[in-house]
Amino acid sequence: MRILLISPNTLVLPYPVYPIGLDYVAGGIAADHQVRIADMNVLSRADLEAMLRDFSPEIIGLSCRNIDNTDASDSLFFINEYRKLVVWLREHSKAVLVCGGSGFTIMPERVFAALGVDYGVIGEGERFGLLVEAIRQGLEPTQVSGVISALSSPATPAPWDGQQVRAFQRHASHLDFYLKHGGMLNLQTKRGCSFQCIYCPYPNIEGKRHRLIHPDEVARTAMELQAAGAKYLFITDSAFNSDMAHSLAVAKAFKAAGLAIPWGGFFAPRRLPADYFAIMADAGLRHVEFGTESMSEAMLATYRKPFGVEEVFAAHRQALDARLHVAHYFLLGGPGETPATVAESLDHIERLDKTVRFFFIGIRIYPGTALYDMAIEEGQITPATDMLAPVFYESEAIGRDAIAVLVKERAGTRNNWVIGSGGAGHAATAQKLHGRGYVGPLWEFLAR
Ligand code: B12
Numbered sequence: 001m002r003i004l005l006i007s008p009n010t011l012v013l014p015y016p017v018y019p020i021g022l023d024y025v026a027g028g029i030a031a032d033h034q035v036r037i038a039d040m041n042v043l044s045r046a047d048l049e050a051m052l053r054d055f056s057p058e059i060i061g062l063s064c065r066n067i068d069n070t071d072a073s074d075s076l077f078f079i080n081e082y083r084k085l086v087v088w089l090r091e092h093s094k095a096v097l098v099c100g101g102s103g104f105t106i107m108p109e110r111v112f113a114a115l116g117v118d119y120g121v122i123g124e125g126e127r128f129g130l131l132v133e134a135i136r137q138g139l140e141p142t143q144v145s146g147v148i149s150a151l152s153s154p155a156t157p158a159p160w161d162g163q164q165v166r167a168f169q170r171h172a173s174h175l176d177f178y179l180k181h182g183g184m185l186n187l188q189t190k191r192g193c194s195f196q197c198i199y200c201p202y203p204n205i206e207g208k209r210h211r212l213i214h215p216d217e218v219a220r221t222a223m224e225l226q227a228a229g230a231k232y233l234f235i236t237d238s239a240f241n242s243d244m245a246h247s248l249a250v251a252k253a254f255k256a257a258g259l260a261i262p263w264g265g266f267f268a269p270r271r272l273p274a275d276y277f278a279i280m281a282d283a284g285l286r287h288v289e290f291g292t293e294s295m296s297e298a299m300l301a302t303y304r305k306p307f308g309v310e311e312v313f314a315a316h317r318q319a320l321d322a323r324l325h326v327a328h329y330f331l332l333g334g335p336g337e338t339p340a341t342v343a344e345s346l347d348h349i350e351r352l353d354k355t356v357r358f359f360f361i362g363i364r365i366y367p368g369t370a371l372y373d374m375a376i377e378e379g380q381i382t383p384a385t386d387m388l389a390p391v392f393y394e395s396e397a398i399g400r401d402a403i404a405v406l407v408k409e410r411a412g413t414r415n416n417w418v419i420g421s422g423g424a425g426h427a428a429t430a431q432k433l434h435g436r437g438y439v440g441p442l443w444e445f446l447a448r
């Protein structure tokens, strides 16, 4: 069949992100079908129209990565734009429309209803191949587990245990865009997260158990991306070091394969082997993005983070000693946050040297998380509350605005204390520097 996969994500904050999910969706079907990718970071509507005319797809897969930007200080909501695209696609094509992606999987029924597509695939895109086969054979698509339609809304299926194939196309027309805007491509080394932080939907998106990609396979893909022109790789794992042994094996495989470009990823600031970051740095790691969330001991316990304040300081020091660029992400305003816990966090955060601090104030409540249950118990929401447009948790003892005042007071004129991901100003600066040939996330220019 002729299948068109569309990435409608044109958000440039904090920078444009290569649509890696569609490489995996394509990988599941490319052997048996004709597949094309349309990336709306690159194509105009006129280009898309021409593509629909020339290729005449029978099925269109739409990737819904982002519902919103989860930033209460500067909230953006993307579903209305995607809805308009679906209406436009209906006017220009007779194809069956299917949606999937991480944003979709967080709230499949709501996104499905809001977009008005024919089917949705909850969870991993590898199941898209089964849906395509059902359509080809004239079978009922909802017999495939995880497929949602107007008449059927199944639960999230078990994590995919079949083959995962990334169909990275070295000559794909959209590749050049990312190579010219920061030189950054991305890479997955495993799926799943075994921790249970109260606010986090990642285990619902990727599964609660780690499924590891063999280190040699990860290194082979990294070399392929490098050969295609990548100047930097971002590892998309929820937390690269949530399986310490695997992350070390991947680093070793990068080195053995001769990977020459720098890379970065998310890390949990948990207890680490003494030489952990030295080994990582030796294998090319350049940027460490710590999902620290708070530096109040009580709040870290409430969030069920797998580390305490001392571990954060130790991991931070180890990363700096390995001469890495370090950023910390904070999530303030959760259950039990008070002026005192904010002050405790800020006092500790103050002591983190040579770093950039990104503050997200207000936690987006996602169905299927412990925070969602708490918010219902506290009467902040009811089971009938629509969670599609972002709803943020409110701490009883301190509101978001009051937290923002405390953070801003503490930050003063320092520009390495950033609220949200930095907004349009930061994106514009990154764009300018990327245009001059700088590569990677570039937040290190703020670190001091
Ligand atoms: C890595 C990551 C980042 C990195 C990306 C770096 C890079 N160069 O790639 C950084 C830090 C830059 C980032 C930024 C942002 N992110 Co982010 N990010 C992630 C993360 C952890 C992994 C995404 C990923 O690449 N996964 C690997 C690929 C292979 O998986 P995938 O894309 O999900 O695709 C699979 C399936 O979803 C499915 N699929 C995908 N498309 C389709 C299409 C069809 C038709 C089908 C059937 C299936 C399908 O198949 C694929 C294979 O199984 C997710 C959380 C998570 N664990 O999913 C959040 C996540 C996607 N991010 C999110 C958000 C909000 C953002 C930001 C807006 C945050 C901000 N304010 O800055 C920005 C937006 C950036 C942009 N321009 O789009 C949210 C989106 C949910 C929401 N509320 O909308 C998520 C889910 C995290 C969360 N809060 O829950 N992010």
Ligand code: SF4
Binding pocket: 193, 194, 195, 196, 197, 200, 201, 202, 203, 238, 239, 268, 291
């Ligand atoms: S916040 Fe990070 S460590 Fe915690 S459950 Fe989510 S992905 Fe896992």
